[in-house]
Amino acid sequence: MANKYFRKALIPSAATETTIYTVPEGNMTIAKSLRITNVNASRALITVSQYDEGAGSEHFLLKSYILAPNATIDVFNGVPLVLQGLDTLRVEASVTTVHFYLSYLEIDRA
Numbered sequence: 001m002a003n004k005y006f007r008k009a010l011i012p013s014a015a016t017e018t019t020i021y022t023v024p025e026g027n028m029t030i031a032k033s034l035r036i037t038n039v040n041a042s043r044a045l046i047t048v049s050q051y052d053e054g055a056g057s058e059h060f061l062l063k064s065y066i067l068a069p070n071a072t073i074d075v076f077n078g079v080p081l082v083l084q085g086l087d088t089l090r091v092e093a094s095v096t097t098v099h100f101y102l103s104y105l106e107i108d109r110a
Contacts, residue, residue, distance in 0.1 A: 002108045010091065010100045017049070017092045020102055023083045031081040031089065031104040034061075037072040038098050045094035048075050053086045067098070085109075 012018035023029045038044045048062040062075050083089065091100050 004106050004108075006104055006106060008102045008104075010102075011096065011098065012091060012093060012100070014096045015092065015094055017047075017090050019088050019090050020100055021083075021089045021104065023085050023087045024106070025085045026108070026110050027085055028107045028109055029083040029087075029104050030107070031076065031083060031102060033101075033103040034075040034081075034089075034091075035072060035101045036067060036075065036091075036093075036098060037101075038067040038069060038093075038095075040095050040097035041069050042095070043068055044098050046098065047092045049090050049092075050081070050083065051088045051090065053084070 008020055010018065010020045034048065036046055044067045046062055046065045046067050050059045050061055051057065067073060
């Protein structure tokens with residue numbers, strides 16, 4: 001088993017649900033932080049969802065949250081998110097100037 005730390009940054013298209021991360025099959029992931037920054041001069045509407053095994057059940061981690069101009073939040077607020085193999089983490093923002101930054105630990109269970 002190997003543990004590896006990773007990070008991913010994403011600026012998705014406006015009003016488009018976009019996958020920021022999919023757990024590799026046979027692995028487990030502990031997501032430590034998902035920071036969201038709105039660099040726009042107007043507010044942004046944010047949704048963050050986790051799907052079981054790819055396209056399974058949707059679980060909202062943040063739904064229709066209004067993020068003020070030039071503001072930053074951490075979705076997990078210090079509480080790690082545990083993901084299993086093939087789970088996906090998806091994000092959506094109402095404007096194209098929202099930056100998502102994910103920090104996570106991937107655990108190879110093979």
